[in-house]
Amino acid sequence: MLGYFPVPYNDELLYSCIARYAQHTGQENNQKAVIRDVFTTQTAVAIPDLPSHLNNLVQNLSSIWSTNVNELIGKHTLAPIYLPFLSKSQADKVCHSMASEAGGNIHTRTGISASSVKQPDFFRYCPKCAKEQLSELGEMYWPRIHQLPGLEYCVRHSCALEISSVNFHPREKHFFHSASLECGARSGSNAVINSQDRKLYSMYAELLEKPYLEGLGPNRWMLFYQNLANELGFIKKSRVQHRDIYYYLQQKWNGSSFEKYLPGSADDNWLVNLFRKHRKSFHPLRHLMVLSVLVPKNSISEVLHSVRRLPVAPQTSVVCSISTKASKQVIEIHRRLWCELLLKFPLLGVKGLRTLSEGGPLYAWLYRNDYKWLMNNRPKNESTSKPRYHVDYSAWDDRNIVGLEGTLESLKSQTERPRLTRTFFIKTLTRANSIEKHLNDLPLTRQWLALHSELVEDYQLLRLKSAYQKTIEQNLEVKRWRLLRLANIRKELITPRIEQEIQYLEHQGK
Incomplete structure (x- = not known):
């Protein structure tokens, strides 16, 4: 158990408390030892907003600080701004993950990972608040209110928040950065804050001051x-x-x-x-x-x-039905009227009959009162199939060849060009997506692509020649390493043909 831990300040992140512990005990450069001291494990990670392993921390602090997991979550993390807007099961799972050693899914469960409202990239601070902290407390700390998504100012001082050099989710996952060591001495710039901004700020602050941990x-x-x-x-x-x-x-x-x-x-x-x-x-x-x-x-x-006060789940409505079964005589009358309508309009389907002034109400009545008979005595489904558009694949094939030849002619003499792959050629044609799907119906196009698609080795040889030409133009010595760098060819991709070409170019450049 820990024999010392700094008393948390008002609205201070738990992350900040641990950073001050590291500084007070002289372990700023031995953060893994800090992790072991505080959490009694080496698997905990320095997460500023929604940390885990809180059960371990509470047990480890029991002799010097009588606290509990809910108090830590409510007063020293950013969880209170997320939990009320989640479902009860989601909120419970988030709190359970923060208490346990399995905290890898917390940001996914709260929706932070998928949200387009991003967290700040770096820790932020108010220069005037930092100056007051240093004057009154002798040190600085990271307040929660300055790290909230979207807030860019301190309402208390009408001051824009300054961005520190500390990543909000540090790359060193075991490192706790102290505000005293990271916050620079700045005067701070004034911020224009209207009444609407202040109202939103007050709601944000109230979520932190009066934590509501229920979803x-x-x-x-x-x-x-x-x-x-x-x-x-x-x-x-x-x-x-x-x-x-x-x-x-x-x-x-x-x-x-x-x-x-x-x-x-x-x-x-x-x-x-x-x-x-x-x-x-x-x-x-x-x-x-x-x-x-x-x-x-x-x-x-x-x-x-x-x-x-509103219901948790949708209320199921109970439908009280009253029997409205029609008599046989009335049903027979409607059946006869429907049959007469079928004889009168033999070419119309169900939709066509329902568009008629007398057909719509009659169909609706039979549907509600004599469904089975209606289904057995309706016109056959109208054929909705239309003649397919005929594609002249031969003419399409010929147009593709003309386009491909033109593309090849304009590019083959160029040294600074992309590799001439099958996909590249297809994308230069109109209706490229359709060509990809119908290559089996376009034999000339398929054959042309197979003959003219450029191999990786051929393209590398072209780049080598281009690299050689640049070297000569710049009056540089032709060296193997220079050719490979300019041609952007990795050593593991050098084939016998490439090696032979390199040796030839080196000899020619002497």
């Missing part, structure tokens, strides 16, 4: 957004007016740093899917961009409380 599920969020659209008048004739919502959000986010996260058009996109049946989870930033505009007076805690 609310797709059905609840779907119902919430549909109810919200109805309350705000974005539903007409039971249809959500997606374009109106898009243009409203576009107006609100115009000129903001978050504008780039809006869809490029009002057509099918994540914003449309947000107000439809949820078949996947959406990035927290997208939820907050919509919520901060449509419910600006509500806090995110109030929103989550409203969502939680």
Whole structure:
């Protein structure tokens, strides 16, 4: 068990606490020893946002810090911004993976890996916050609020965040970088932050300050957004007016740093899917961009409380059916009318009969009340097959040969050209995809391609001659290594013919 571990600061990443532990114990350059000390294993990885092996850490700190896994997840990781927007099973699995030693699938389960909203490439910090930390605490640390996707400023100081030199997911997977050693002394540039940006920032911050670790599920969020659209008048004739919502959000986010996260058009996109049946989870930033505009007076805690009151699963409706079975006499009348219609229009199929003024209602009645009889007494399916377009393969073959000869004539004398492969020649022709599929029907084209396609060795010889010519023009000595480098030929690809050509060119260049 550990006998010392630094007390976490407010909103500090667990990653930052471990980095300070390494610095305090003088082990900055022995990070594997830090991993062993903290997690009692060598398999843990330095993950800033959603770390794993938390059970090991809690047990190892039990004598000096009475904490638990949920407290670490809620107060010192970025999990609280993702979990409420996942399903309950997804959220539970994420928390379980973070607690266990199997953390390789956490970013996939939260949807981070597949999202187009990317995490920051580097750790970020506010120069004014860093200066205050150094003045009041004697050291710096990495706050969670500065590492959130999409946020590029510190609202507290109206200051743009500075980008450090530390990768957010470091290449050295066992290395914990301390903010005190990585944050440079900078004055910081002022940022223009409007009220809409501040509202989104406050929602982001509230998710971290009041962590909600339960997944609310797709059905609840779907119902919430549909109810919200109805309350705000974005539903007409039971249809959500997606374009109106898009243009409203576009107006609100115009000129903001978050504008780039809006869809490029009002057509099918994540914003449309947000107000439809949820078949996947959406990035927290997208939820907050919509919520901060449509419910600006509500806090995110109030929103989550409203969502939680909705049903977890779709409610199954019970259909109470009333018997409407028609009498035999009425059925016979409708059968007779249908038979008369078949005799009157013998050339029409079912679709044609249903387009008639008397045929549509009659077909619908029989479909509901005498289905089996109707299926046995309907016209045969109309033939929908149309005569196939006849292709003149011979003429097509001749046109291909003319085109191929022209291409070969224009390229064969060039030294700086691509290799003349079968695929290259085909792509120079019109309807290239169709040619590839119908080569068996184009014998002349197939034969021409087989005769004129350039082998790798032939192309390498051409490149060698080109390399030789460049060497002579630049008044350089003809050397084997120089020819191979200019011709871009690897040693393992040198054949007897290539070797013979190299020796010949070297001798000729003397």
